[in-house]
Amino acid sequence: MQRLHARLPSRSYDVLVGRGVLEALGAALRDVVDGAQAVVCTDENVAPLYLEPASSSLRAADFEVSHVVIPAGERQKTLERVEEVFGVLYERGFTRDDVLVALGGGVVNDLFGLVAATYLRGMRLAQAPTTLLAQVDAALGGKVAVDFRAGKNHVGTFYQPWLVVADTGTLATLPPRELRSGAAEVVKYGLLAGGALMAELEAIAERGGMRPDDVSDVLVSACAGYKIAVVEDDEREETGRRAVLNLGHTIGHALEVAGGYSRFTHGEAVALGLRATLRLSVAVCGMPPDEAVRGESVLDRFGLPARAARLPAEQVVRLIRRDKKAGRDGVRYVLLEALGAPVTGVSVAPELEEEVVRWITGGAA
Ligand SMILES: NC(=O)c1ccc[n+]([C@@H]2O[C@H](COP(=O)([O-])OP(=O)(O)OC[C@H]3O[C@@H](n4cnc5c(N)ncnc54)[C@H](O)[C@@H]3O)[C@@H](O)[C@H]2O)c1
């Protein structure tokens, strides 16, 4: 097991990473929570697999345990769902000292995180991520939100948990496409951090791609540790330091939207965005071309898409320029000077931006 510690202005907490750590959930939570009740909140896919182990660990630590189970999927991230869960907590007499355990992927982490952040102005929260994406990203950093009308994550806040328990053993049941999708975010950290993390990803790629057993505790905690360090410097996304986490996301997000959120998973779109970013990094920041090739070949070996063929390049460019991160002087990119050496706030000439989008959407280079 790996134990990380997040030291944030608003709160400090442990992040436990390892196979089987869900069994330690109750005891670890007892150290930081006084309340009598715990509600485990999860979705219909995760419940049959991990609700019981999580609940029995909590019972063993003297929590009175109940559940909330919702259907799976992004469409659950609504204010209506938040209100419904408020009703359950109200009926069951929850207090601020009681704890909500969000057990599942990023959807569960975001939705129930927002519930915990706002019920009684904030009750105890533990994140127990069960997807690779949530273990290296969504369950860390304190962003909680629901979607509102066309706005993804449009209504939310920053709210740090009291504990994060990332059981890497739960990844064994993850659908392969979801695992690959999380792997794209892992590659993002590999490119940002370079060094040993990148080398580990190349070793996994060499073995033929990422399987659940390849996701070691060390790998997840290296990614989680990178994110925590960034968030410690910029908890509320105010200093610009947190921007590095957007590597590959400016173009990736535009591709995700252009694909109607259905053609690509978030991770697949990020993988495409990372490929485009590597190309821009060589052209604009002098990244050594062989390092960019190393990044691309890991994405290849992980089975992540190479091109967003047949998406209209003009629409993607429009979406990029409309991106909420676009400053007054156009879009600012996170690029790499080398593996492990990100630079933020880089502007890219419009012609080059268009060329790279034509390339990633399968048009002429
Ligand atoms: N708050 C943040 O900082 C942050 C960061 C990145 C993404 N997100 C959010 O995360 C969400 C995406 O998260 P996700 O990719 O984890 O999706 P998800 O929560 O929808 O999970 C993916 C699918 O896997 C299933 N599942 C989860 N764990 C499983 C397991 N161990 N075994 C079998 N099936 C399992 C789920 O039921 C779901 O069907 C998006 O809503 C995104 O906005 C938030």
Ligand SMILES: [Zn+2]
């Ligand atoms: Zn992402």
